[in-house]
Amino acid sequence: MAVFTEVGFDPADELVRRLGLGALRELRGIEGGIENTNYFATTEQGEYVLTVFERLGFQQLPYYLCLMKHLAERGIPVPAPAADPTVVSGAIGVVAALGAQAKTQALKVPSIAPCALLHTLNGKPAAVVQRLAGKSELAPTAAHCAELGRMLARMHLAGRDFDRLQPNLRGLAWWNDTAPVVLPYLEASQAALLRGELAYQNHVAESSGYAALPRGPVHADLFRDNAMFATGVDGECSDGEFSDGQSSAPRLTGIFDFYFAGTDTWLFDLAVCLNDWAIDLPTGEHDASRADALLAAYATVRPLTGPERALLPALLRAAALRFWISRLWDYHLPREASMLKPHDPTHFERVLRQRARHPDALQMPISAADPTPALFPIFTSVEAPATAQTAAATA
Numbered sequence: 001m002a003v004f005t006e007v008g009f010d011p012a013d014e015l016v017r018r019l020g021l022g023a024l025r026e027l028r029g030i031e032g033g034i035e036n037t038n039y040f041a042t043t044e045q046g047e048y049v050l051t052v053f054e055r056l057g058f059q060q061l062p063y064y065l066c067l068m069k070h071l072a073e074r075g076i077p078v079p080a081p082a083a084d085p086t087v088v089s090g091a092i093g094v095v096a097a098l099g100a101q102a103k104t105q106a107l108k109v110p111s112i113a114p115c116a117l118l119h120t121l122n123g124k125p126a127a128v129v130q131r132l133a134g135k136s137e138l139a140p141t142a143a144h145c146a147e148l149g150r151m152l153a154r155m156h157l158a159g160r161d162f163d164r165l166q167p168n169l170r171g172l173a174w175w176n177d178t179a180p181v182v183l184p185y186l187e188a189s190q191a192a193l194l195r196g197e198l199a200y201q202n203h204v205a206e207s208s209g210y211a212a213l214p215r216g217p218v219h220a221d222l223f224r225d226n227a228m229f230a231t232g233v234d235g236e237c238s239d240g241e242f243s244d245g246q247s248s249a250p251r252l253t254g255i256f257d258f259y260f261a262g263t264d265t266w267l268f269d270l271a272v273c274l275n276d277w278a279i280d281l282p283t284g285e286h287d288a289s290r291a292d293a294l295l296a297a298y299a300t301v302r303p304l305t306g307p308e309r310a311l312l313p314a315l316l317r318a319a320a321l322r323f324w325i326s327r328l329w330d331y332h333l334p335r336e337a338s339m340l341k342p343h344d345p346t347h348f349e350r351v352l353r354q355r356a357r358h359p360d361a362l363q364m365p366i367s368a369a370d371p372t373p374a375l376f377p378i379f380t381s382v383e384a385p386a387t388a389q390t391a392a393a394t395a
Contacts, residue, residue, distance in 0.1 A: 005037045005052045005122050012041060012050060015121060019082040019128055021045050035259065040131065047131035049079065049256075050121075056259060058118065058125050063166040064258050065117040065127055067159070067217055074158040076151070077228075077254045079129035083116040132254030134228035142293035145277050147252040148227060149297030152219075152273060155255070156266045157302055159217035168220055168262035172205055172318075175325050182328040190349065197321050197352060204314045210265075212307040218269035221260040223276045228254040267308045270298065271319035274362075275351055284350035286361040295362070313359040320352035 013024035022044025030038040030049075037052040053061060065081045072080040119126045137144050167173075179198055183191050204210055219226075231248040278291035298304075304312075327345035334342055355361075 004054045005124060007037070007039060007050065007052060007121060011121060012039070015050075015119060015126070016041060016043050016048070016082075016128060018086070019084055019119075021048065021082060021128065041128065048082070048128050049131050051127050051129070051259075052121055053125045053127075053259070056125065060166070060169070061118050061125050061127070062115040063164050064261050065115065066164055067162055067261055068129070068258050069117060070162050071155060071158055076155050076158050077132070077252065078155075078258065079132055079254065079256050081117040082128045082130075084119060085116075087116040129256075132228045132256055134230040134251075134253035136225045136227060137229050137250065138224055140224055140277055140290065141250075142289050144229060144250050144252075145290045145294040146297035147229070147250055148222075148273060148277060149294040149299075150301055151252050151255065152222065152270065153298045153301035155219070156216060156269070162217050166262050168218065168260075168264040168268075170220065170260055170322060170326060171262065171264060172201060175201070175322060178325050178329055182325060182332060185328065185332045193349070193352070194321075194325070197317065197356070201314075201318050201321060204311070204318070209307045209311055212305070213265040213267050213311065214305060214308070215263060215265050217261060218264045218266060219255065219258060219261055220264060220269060220272060221257060222255065222269065222273050226255065226257045227252060228256070265315070266302075267304075267311060267315045268319060270295075271312065271315040272322075275316060275319045275323075275348075275355075279351060279354075281347070284347065284354045286354065286358065288361070291362060312362055313355070316362070317352060317355045320348050320355050324348035324352055 007027065009024065009027050012027050016022065016024050024041060024043055026040070026042040027050070028040045030040060036054050036056075039050040041048045041050045056064075068078050068081055071078045117127060119128070140148075175198060179194055183194065186194065229250045230253045231250050274291055274294060278287045278294055279285060280287055295304075324345060327343045327348060331342045331345050
C-alpha cells in the first residue's frame with residue numbers, strides 16, 4: 001500500500017526477531033493502495049508482509065487479525081498473522097479455555113483485550129503476515145472467476161463459527177455519514193445520483209427481504225488485486241505452461257487485505273466481487289460470461305437463497321455506491337503519503353449507473369423448490385423515495 005509511515009530497518013528487525021521469524025534481511029516499501037503502510041520483509045525464515053495501520057486503531061484490529069487466523073486454520077488460503085509469544089492474547093485465550101462455550105462467551109471479550117497478533121511499531125498498530133505465493137490476475141478470465149467464486153463460498157461458510165462480531169465499518173451507516181462530506185465536490189447530476197441511490201439503499205435495508213439475507217464475516221474488498229493465482233502442478237515451467245506447451249488451469253493460492261472486513265450480508269461480499277471481477281473496466285459494463293462463471297461456481301459450494309436471488313441487483317448497486325463514495329472521499333480529501341495514488345472515483349460512478357440502468361443483467365435462475373421472484377423491484381435514482389420504500393417493504 002502507500003507508505004505513510006517510514007519504518008526503519010532496525011525497528012522492523014527487532015519486531016520480526018521477537019516474533020520468532022529470524023533476522024531481517026531486506027525491507028522494501030510497497031507502492032499502491034491508500035489505506036495502510038505495507039512493506040515486504042524478507043527474514044531468515046521466509047517472506048512476510050509488514051503492515052502499519054494508519055486509520056484503524058488497536059480496538060478494531062483484533063477482529064481482522066483473528067479472522068485471518070481463523071480462516072487460515074480452516075484451510076482458506078489467507079496470510080496467517082504472526083503472534084508475539086510474549087503476549088497472552090485475551091480473546092484467543094478465552095476461546096481456547098471455554099471450548100464448546102467459546103462461541104457465546106468469546107463475544108464478551110473486550111475489544112481492548114491483548115491480542116498476540118497485534119503489535120506496535122513507531123507508536124502505531126502493526127502486523128506481520130505470511131507473504132502469499134502466486135500473483136494477482138488483473139485481466140481475469142471465466143476460469144479465474146470460477147476459482148474465486150468457489151473460494152468465496154468456502155470462506156463464507158468457514159467464518160460461520162468465528163467468535164467476534166464487528167459491523168462492516170464501511171457499510172450503510174458510513175455511507176450516510178460520508179455522503180454529505182463529498183457532495184460539495186460533485187456536479188449537479190452526480191449529486192442527484194448520490195442522493196437518490198443513497199435513499200434507495202436505505203429503503204432496501206429496511207425491507208423484510210434484506211433482513212432475511214444470510215450474514216457472517218465478509219472480506220468486503222475482494223478486488224482482483226487482493227487475490228493471488230498460480231498455474232500448473234509440481235514441475236511446472238517457469239512461464240506457467242507444462243513441458244508439453246499446454247497452458248494449465250489457474251489455481252487460487254491466496255486472498256489478502258482483510259482490513260475492510262466485517263459482519264455483513266454474504267450477498268454484499270458477492271456483489272463487491274461481481275462489480276470488479278465481472279465487468280469491463282473501461283465502461284463498467286456487465287460481463288456475462290465471467291459473472292455466470294463466478295456465480296455458478298459459488299453456488300456449487302453454497303447455493304443462494306430466494307431473498308439473495310431477489311436482492312442481488314439491489315446489492316450490486318449498493319456495492320458500487322460504497323466504492324464510489326469511498327473513492328470520492330479519498331480523492332477529494334486525501335492524506336499525505338510518500339507513494340499515494342488515489343483511485344479514480346468516476347470508475348464506480350460508471351459501474352453504479354450501469355447497474356441501475358440494467359437491473360436484469362443478472363437474471364438469477366429460480367429453482368422449483370424455492371420459486372422466489374428473481375428480481376427485487378428496481379427504481380432509478382430520480383424516482384420518488386416513497387415509491388422505493390413501498391417496494392422495499394413488500395419484498
